Amino acid sequence: MSVIEISSGVLLALGTFFCVTGGIGLLRLPDFYSRAHAGGLPDTLGATLILAGLVLLAGPNLIAVKLVMVGVLLHVTSPTGVHALAKAAYSRGVRAEEDSSE
Amino acid sequence: MPETPVRGRRKPQPAHVLATFAWLALVWWLWSGHTEPMIIGFGVASCLLVVWLSVRMEVVDDEGEPISVALGLLGYVPWLLLEIAKANIHVAGVIWSPRLPIRRRLFSVPTSQASELGNAIYANSITLTPGTVALDVRRDTILVHALTQDSQEGLETGEMDRRVTKLERGWGEA
Amino acid sequence: MLEFASIGILVTMSLALVRALLGPTVYDRILALNLFSTKTVLLIAVAGFLTGRPEWLDLALLYTLISFISLLAVLRFSKYGNLGDDERAKR
DSSP states (O other): OOHHHHHHHHHHHHHHHHHHHHHHHHHHSSSHHHHHHHHHHIIIIIHHHHHHHHHHHHOSSHHHHHHHHHHHHHHHHHHHHHHHHHHHHHHTTOOOOOOOOO | OOOOOOSSOOOOOHHHHHHHHHHHHHHHHHHHOOOOHHHHHHHHHHHHHHHHHHHHTTOOSTTTSOHHHHHHHHHHHHHHHHHHHHHHHHHHHHHHSTTOOOOOEEEEEEOOOSSHHHHHHHHHHHHHSTTEEEEEEOSSEEEEEESSHHHHHHHHTOHHHHHHHHHHHHHHHO | OHHHHHHHHHHHHHHHHHHHHHOSSHHHHHHHHHHHHHHHHHHHHHHHHHTTOGGGHHHHHHHHHHHHHHHHHHHHHHHHSOSSSOGGGGO
C-alpha cells in the first residue's frame, strides 16, 4: 500500500467515525434542538474527511474538482437547511428545554 | 461600501452580471469536461439563458453574486474550517460520554455586520459550527441555541463576529 | 477502507431512519430525513469509487441540490400551507 492509500484510508475511517457519532447523537440527545447539533456533525467534519479521502484516491483531475464541489455544496446547504428547520420549529412553538448549570 | 438593499426594480451592475456568467461557465466546464466546439456552444448558450433568467428574477446583485467578499473568504474559510473541526471533536466527545454532559441554553449574541449578506454569513457560520444553532436572525442580534457551556462561551468571545465584519468590509476599506 | 466507509454511512442512515420513525415531533423527522439524504450523497460518492465508476459523482451533485430544494419546499409548505404563494405578497 502506498502512502497516499494509507492516508486516504485514515481520512475515510475518521470521517466514518464522525458520521456514525452524528447518527448516535441523533438518537441519544434528548430534544429536537440538541439533535439539530448532532445533525451538523456528519454534514461538516464527517463529509469533509470522507471527501478528502476520496480526493486523495482520485488524484488531481476533474473528479477531484467534483468531490470538492460536493463538499462546498454540502457546507453551504446544510446550515441553511438546519437553520430553516430550527427556525420553523421555534416559530411553531416547539419548546427549547434549558438545563440549569452543572 | 455595501449599499442598503432597496426593494423593487434594481438595475444589475455589469460586474455582477459578468461574475455570474464567469462562475456559471467555469462550473459548467469543470463538471462536463468537454472541449468540442459544438458542446461548448451549448454550454455558453445555457449559461447565457441562466444569466438572463437570474437578471429577470432580480437576484444578480451583491447578495446573489458576492464579489465584494470573495477575496476575504479565502482568509475566513480556513479559520472557519478549523473552528468547525474543533467544535466537531468537542460535540463528538459529548455524545460518546456515558452521562451526556449537556447544558442547553438559549441566548442572544450581538451582530456588528452592516449588510444582510454579512448577517447571513455570520448566522450560517454559527449553525455550521456544531454545538451552536442560529434560531432567529433579528435586526442586530441572533438568537442561538447552544448544546454545552463550552459552545456558548466559545461564541460569546465574539471572535467569529469580528472576523465576519472584517470580511464584509472587503478590500475597499480594510 | 472504502467498504468500511460505506458500511459506516449505511449504519448512520439506519440510525437516522430510527429517529425518523420515533419522532416525536415532525421536525425531528425532517431533521432525520435531511441527515439521511446528505448521507445518501456521500454513499453515492463512496460507492462510485468502490465500483470503479467515479462518474456517479454527477448524481451525487444533483442529489445534494435536489435534497436541499425539497427540504426548503417541505418547510415552506409546513409554514404557509402551500407552495405557490409569493412570500413578498404576504408582507
